[in-house]
Amino acid sequence: MIVLPELDVRQLASPMGRASPLTKLAVGLAWLAGLVATTDPRPTVVLLVAGVAAATGLGRVPVGRFARAWLPFVVAAGGVVLVNTVFGAANADAAARVILEGGPLRVTEPALATGLVLGLRILAIAGVGVAFAQTTEATALADALVQQARLPDRFAYGALAAYQAVPRLSLDLVTLREARRTRGLGRGWSAGLLLALLVLALRHAERLALAMDARGFDAGIPRSRFRPVRRRREDALIAALGAAALAVAILAAR
Amino acid sequence: MEVAPGECLLVLGPSGSGKSTFVLALAGLLGRDVPGGLEGALRVEGPVGVVFQDPGAQLVMERVDDDVAFGLENRGWPRAAMAARVPEALAEVGLAGLGRQRTTTLSGGQQQRLALGGALAPRPRLLVLDEPTANLDPDGARAFVDRLAALRAAGTTIVLVEHRVELAWRLADRILVLGSDGQPVDLGTPDAVVRRSGRALIEAGIWLPADVDAALGVPPPVPGSPVVGGAPLLDARGLAFGYRHRDPVVRGVDLAVAAGERLAIVGPNGSGKSTLGRLLVGLLRPDAGTVRLLGDAPHRLPAGELARRAAYLFQDPEQQFLATTVEAEAGLGLRGGELARLPELMEALALPLGRFGARSPYALSGGEQRRLSLAGILARRPRLLVLDEPTFGQDRATYRGLLAILRERLDAGVGLVAITHDERLVGDLGGRAATMAGGRLAEPVAAEAAA
Amino acid sequence: MSAHAAAPGVASPAGRWRTRDIVVTAVIGAAFGVFMAGLNAVYAGLGAGAGSPWLLLYLGWLLPAVLAPVVVRRAGAGLFAELVAASVSVLVVSQWGPDALLSGFLQGIGAEAVFAAFRYRRFDAPVVALAGAASALLAFVHDAVIYYQGVAPEILALTLFWMILSAAVLMPLVTFAIVRGLREAGALRGLPA
Incomplete structure (x- = not known):
């Protein structure tokens, strides 16, 4: 059963927690562009370290909590290292130093080097992802999208209502699987099970939409703001530090 | 107006x-x-x-x-x-x-x-x-x-x-x-x-x-006659369970149900009633204590055998529908002889297959959905019924029909555990009732006193 | 407030988004967002990557981008559903962050472009296949640039092959099987599909 994550007060009161989600998103995308622009290990490591520091320092994400969210990416990073090394374009280079050879397999040093950097890139991206997710509440994201990015209210808050339905959908799934077992059908999965889950999701959406309209969601008048989003000092701070980290990364490149 | x-x-x-x-x-x-x-x-x-x-x-x-x-x-x-x-x-x-x-x-x-x-x-x-x-x-x-x-x-x-x-x-x-x-x-x-x-x-x-x-002169309900001395069906001792570590939802529950016996479990939402029900039919494995369903731990039984011994009715009917027509839903997982009982049973549940069979289970009213979710269970005729809110959404007529079917099953030696808020049902079933609160189940008392 | 006379049942003619269309699309996105989070874990665990037939699973990430438009038939449904899916997978399980939103955007916009090219009038199998292919193509570009930058061209070509096969052949089959099931269950009453 899925429980929506509850960020603790320290995370929300941290500079990362107080900054607008859009600021964090912009910095994250700028870093992503920086990471993609190079296969040099040094800028990659700079942004990897910066991401971890942003989460645990500026975001006050407890180290254990950060690690739990981040460590699963070691597997994904390992996969990326593997494919880029084994299937590396550089392996075709006759001049490259071979470190492993057998049958059709020929692994060269430059391919491994590229693979390792790309693995680090995954860990850096994951670090940024955890820093973002562990300091951002869904409501704050919806508010910022509406008030700062001028996205239409109905879509942002419709999405927020759907996000709220996630625990219920996961409970539906658990119950449907139990129901399968009590009908003598075993513990497995079936297409019917997943379809039943989607049916419940759609029916829930139908009821939710009705309840939202009953409260004037589609009244057609401009909505007012219970939680006004303002630009804060923290936004400037995160943007400045984000730009600085990116600058250091660029300078660190050869 | x-x-x-x-x-x-x-x-x-x-x-x-x-x-x-x-x-x-x-x-x-x-x-x-x-x-x-x-x-x-x-x-x-x-x-x-x-x-x-x-x-x-x-x-x-x-x-x-x-x-x-x-x-x-x-x-x-x-x-x-x-x-x-x-x-x-x-x-x-x-x-x-x-x-x-x-x-x-x-x-x-x-x-x-x-x-x-x-x-x-x-x-x-x-x-x-x-x-x-x-x-x-x-x-x-x-x-x-x-x-x-x-x-x-x-x-x-x-x-x-x-x-x-x-x-x-x-x-x-x-x-x-x-x-x-x-x-x-x-x-x-x-x-x-x-x-x-x-x-x-x-x-x-x-x-x-x-x-x-x-x-208006409606006769008061006649409580069912409690049964004593049937063969033991279910025996649970010291049951404890928590979904998360160190957060038990069910604590130290003992209960036993014999053939023909009825036990109502009442108490507020969140007191652990549904979790207890799931433990009794082997959907969950107890953290501590034991459940014996006709001698075996139910969570270890293969699904087919488990379904023959015990049935569980989930609180929300929609959450247990796995087919897209009423007929397919009612017959899901049933075998020849069990399937043959279905038409008559659906008639008794006021859901005749001729009229309802091709409809979508989701298009039924809440009360109809409740009866449909009971149909498959009743057609299979397991030895133990654990039913969470079996009378939800029923009017007088369908309630009476349902009660008659349940009593007929009880007379045939089925054990019944009813998890319910329906005080009328507790009285009409007779037998014993036990209150659950904070994960603990109180000693059962005569149903008339609880209702 | 007063209401008089009859109002039409299903879709408003200009394709205006009713609240129900919005919430249905968002819930499809949210459901698949959770599914994707699970898929991410399985996929990483399998060590699947460039060139592997496991890429046939790729439709799991792209499905909301075509399923939602087929169900609600509104301009922007593919993009909206895919963005909700990405956001939910980010917020619920802290995964990938801005990169997930970027790939969600690309996958959504790919499918969206095809539905838009047909002026949101066609949601049949060929158009869904085309939308799937476009979505997979942009997803491929994203993955190739970010994850597979060092991979040899022939392996990348194989990667693209499996992804397109998943999105343009398997995905329409899955999509219409789902829609058929939903319709049988009566879950599409009042929706355009």
Whole structure:
């Protein structure tokens, strides 16, 4: 059963927690562009370290909590290292130093080097992802999208209502699987099970939409703001530090 | 008809009489999200507040105060006015101080009062409620109706659709009765309606408060005769279970059920009743203690064998539907002989396959869904029935039919554990009843005392 | 407020988004967002990557981008559903963050472009296949640039092959099987599909 994550007060009161989600998103995308622009290990490591520091320092994400969210990416990073090394374009280079050879397999040093950097890139991206997710509440994201990015209210808050339905959908799934077992059908999965889950999701959406309209969601008048989003000092701070980290990364490149 | 300001109108009618459609029409929601047309004229002065049946399907925002403010934002209230009104509305529904809580952490009863608060916040001229207490436990329902009584006393105009009226009866200034064809049958004060249409209401299967029943000469229910000395079916000792570490939901429960025996488990939502039920039929593995179902630990049994020994009826019928037609759903997992029983059983459950077989299970009313979810279980004839809210949404006639089927199974030596809020069912079943609270099950007592 | 006379049932003619269309699309997105989070874990665990037939699973990430438009038939449904899915997978399980939103955007916009090219009038199998292919193509570009930058061209070509096969052949089959099931269950009443 899925429980929506509850960020603790320290995370929300941290500079990362107080900054607008859009600021964090912009910095994250700028870093992503920086990471993609190079296969040099040094800028990659700079942004990897910066991401971890942003989460645990500026975001006050407890180290254990950060690690739990981040460590699963070691597997994904390992996969990326593997494919880029084994299937590396550089392996075709006759001049490259071979470190492993057998049958059709020929692994060269430059391919491994590229693979390792790309693995680090995954860990850096994951670090940024955890820093973002562990300091951002869904409501704050919806508010910022509406008030700062001028996205239409109905879509942002419709999405927020759907996000709220996630625990219920996961409970539906658990119950449907139990129901399968009590009908003598075993513990497995079936297409019917997943379809039943989607049916419940759609029916829930139908009821939710009705309840939202009953409260004037589609009244057609401009909505007012219970939680006004303002630009804060923290936004400037995160943007400045984000730009600085990116600058250091660029300078660190050869 | 007209509803005067400050009046409370109670709407009664059998399933399919268009009560919910009436609510949607009052709320101005017909023809928008809901396909269909509206004929005739309807005038409602000022905004309408609506509360629906399912508390969990009305939550929009993450936190309680944001959720109350949602309707105010939609109507463009200035921020200062919202900041003043939100805590006020929360106080009106007994949720003062819970503003920053997550809506998903509230109990069902609290969520429903939150929905009421959200509906009340914009100060509607009319409040419309569609079976608002149907999904609540007795305490939650009482707390909700108490709030409604306070609102009525303060002059709010209320239209209340209810199925079981034990609690809501005293709120009604007037009663509107809808017939099964959706036509209005009667309208008047409760006394006048009972005098003019009381018998017709009972024949239509509509529940009335016990004292009204008595005044109309409805015989009180005859409790089932408790059985003693059957062969043991189920034996649980020292059962404990928690979904999360160090957070037990069921603690140290002992219980035994013999053939032909009936045991009602009552108690508030969240007390661990459904979890206990799941432990008894092997859907969960106990953290401590043992369950023996005809001698074996049920969670280790293969699914087919388990289904032959015990059945579990889930609280929400929709959550157990796995097929897209009534016939396929009822017959799912059944074998030859079991399938052959189905047509007659569906007839007895007032869901004849000829009329209902090709329909979608999701298109049925709540009460019909409940009976459909029971059909497969009853056709299989397992030795033990563990049923969570088996009588949900039933009118008098279908309730009687259901009770007859259950009694027939009990006479055939089936053991029954009924998890229920339905005090009438506890009495009608007879046998023993045990109260669950905080994960512990009290010593069972005679059902008459519990009901 | 007063309501008189009849209102049409299903879709408003100009393709205006009703609240129900919005919430249905968002809930489809949210359901698949959770599914994707699970898929991410399985996929990483399998060590699947460039060139592997496991890429046939790729439709799991792209499905909301075509399923939602087929169900609600509104301009922007593919993009909206895919963005909700990405956001939910980010917020619920802290995964990938801005990168997930970027790939969600690309996958959504790919499908969206095809539905838009047909002026949101066609939601049949060929158009869904085309939308799937476009979505997979942009997803491929994203993955190739970010994850597979060092991979040899022939392996990348194989990667694209499996992804397109998943999105343009398997995905329409899955999509219409789902829609058929939903319709049988009566879950599409009042929706355009």
